[in-house]
Amino acid sequence: MDVLMVTAFVSLMLVVAGVVLFVSRARAGDFEHGDRLSLLPLADDEGRDEDDPATNDHPFEAIVHTTRGGPA
Amino acid sequence: MQATAPVTKHVVYDDDVVRAFALATIVFGAVGLLVGVLVATQLSFWQANFGLQWLSFGRLRPLHTNAAIFAFVGNMMFCGVYYSTQRLLKTRMASDLLSWAHFWIYQLIIVAAAVTLPLGLTQGKEYAELIWPIDIAVVVVWVVFAVNFFWTIARRNERNLYVAIWFYISTIITIAVLYIVNNIQIPTSATHSYSVFTGVQDALVQWWYGHNAVAFFLTTPILGIMYYFLPKAAGRPVYSYRLSIVHFWSLIFIYIWAGPHHLLYTALPDWAQTLGMIFSIMLWAPSWGGMLNGLLTLRGAWDKLRTDPVIKFFIVAVTFYGMSTFEGPLLSIKSVSALGHYTDWIIGHVHGGTLGWNGFMAFGMLYWLVPRLWNTKLASTRLAEVHFWIATFGILLYVVSMWISGVSQGLYLRALDTEGFLMYPDFIESVLASKMLYHMRLTGGLAYFISYLLGMGVLFATIRKGSKSTVEVEVEALQPIRLSFLKIMTGAPVIYAAALVVLTCIFLMAGTLGTAFALAGFVVVIIAGALSVGVEKTRKSWHDMIEAHPLSFTVLTMLAILIGGLAEIVPLAMEKKDVPALVAAADSVWAETGEYTFVQMPYSPLEVEGRDIYVREGCYVCHSQMVRPFRHETLRYGEYSRAAEFIYDTPFQWGSKRTGPDLHRVGGRYPNQWHYLHMMDPRNTSPGSNMPTYPFLAEHAVDVSATAGKMKVLRTIGVPYSDEEIAGAAESMLSQGRLISSNLAEADIELAPDSELTALIAYLQRLGRGPQPTGAAVAGEVAATEVH
16 A cells, blocks of 8 residues: 555656646747747648649749659 | 858759659558458458468468558658658758668568568567568668668758657667667578577567557657648648647657557566556557647648548548557556457557558558649549548448457457356357458458559559659758757756656665655655746747757657666566576486476477477467466466466567467367367367468478577577487487377378477477476476377
């Protein structure tokens, strides 16, 4: 029973310590740099086809060259 | 001070290798599923083994799992990693040569696996079956991949590593550690080896690997792919970047501890089982944090779910991820495991993960990626929708049938009557009860396979009408980053987390004084942390710094995954292997007094060969060798299994599924004649059985010349064979084989003393005999006379 109580206490300590760590880091601004980073995947980096005017109706960052040939 | 003008760079992404991995994914996925359909057919109709050793279930099932995991998901992972890494780091992969070396060596490994596994060349450890030369090739290809990946990071044009890259880093580091440790082995020939771990140690290392292969090969890289491709497809940023930070660190730290949940109620020490269970339950939180982060990324764009097949596939995949990561911890609770382990419930669980989570993610990604890689539109959105619905139906039918079958098996096999005896004493009753559900599983698997072929058709039609594209971008070159490794590694979160880990270790290992010290330490650390809450915002985010410093990030990732692994494996590895000394002591007692002492004796040469045949034929995929300490198991199989009984077992053969009964106590239970008839056709002795036939074992002779070499390697690992025993291996085998042959001859059965079936019978008759009387002469005597 003693072991159980001590183990339960230590488990709770770990939980509290984890919460304190999270709150302290959140207050320190550790999680506030992500606004720009979360937009990274949304960059237009799959491009447009320069040979195909239909895809050129809005500005892209990337340009795609197409090559006729095998699949890979 | 004058600001430096930004320098731009022209970057051409290497999408050729991405295209190659995409094609490999599509092709090998079909192969893996085709083999899956065949093995499902074999479970429904045993005749589908066709009486051919190369197509028997025990050999094909490892081919199916390896193809699904390493060929299908592996290629899909590399496809996604190569595409997203270049874009997230705004640079081309560092070396085209390494990229292509990675691609071709990996495909050769897959082909080598596809050839060797049906030939019965295997290590006999689940998901680690590949033989040692292929293992070396795997290590080489992983090093090539890692060098190329980290070199690309070093050449990046984006300061911070996006969350997807963190998951890729954790995959590369952890798989390297897992694969190398679990495959430490000593070769006995060009195609055969023994693991240096034996018995309980082997079991723990194997499931530490096996579980984390699921975690770090099937989960973390696919989460990285989710964090890149889901926002891309939805046109929205990830729901919460903050949550992704918590998700990543908590997931990788906790995941690595969970392996022992595969060994609940086995002979593994109780403390390791409990750790595995607790950390598995803790996994619920980060897993669901990740799932919600994925699902909520669609906020404001749920309408796309109606019209866009890519989003459909992604959302169902993430939902399956949530379902599997709920079910996994549930099955890790000891009392639930007692029912579900060794049953089809586990098969349903893993297929929900692999076909539901990985398979749907793969097609979400491919349907988004292939049109862009070939600069065209998807050939048919309508057919992609049809693919989606058939696949969803198939996987649901599959997992539901396996859930019902698994729970039924668990209940059948544990059912006791009012007097406390087995209600269904014959194991075959549970097999017969599952027959209809096996047919349902086959139907579900077939539906999934058909839908896959449809998806393949759509993708190939898309490729056919498109053209390869080359993407060029202008990016701003990254200015040199000046961050101190030491400053990052001594940052507040690291110190705080390290203090918690150290205090927990002290608490676990020290006596009363240490416990008191640890408890006081917790209080101090928490108060210190609480006081720091009021401190003003620091100028720079610590996590922002490690995202910009890949070395620190990688070191911290490695530390996070090593803690759990070391905490579980080191204590068991430190166990003193004093068994040879015990045998010697027992021999000296016998020499002096003539009294036998009982210790675990090594396998005889013929039993060693029989065991290797057992491993070769993949018997462990359907039969366990681990009687758990439950009344219904001891009534059915015999005395529960103890750790000491496995000290010479390499690889351990505890198994993870009982399509047939446990075999640990089968030794001496039936006469040799029964085993002969059973192996010729299991229906002879067990009507209704779905086990394949093994007549070819009676026709093939054991390679006697290899046995002495195997025994020498086993002695290196710790099996106490004497020089005389090794030198007389061939003679001993023949002598023991003749006893079995002559015994069978009494029943008019002709079987050569050196046949593979003779060796297998010798091994089966030896199984689970427990400690035997020793004394140098007695050992041989016992082995020779105790043959039925």
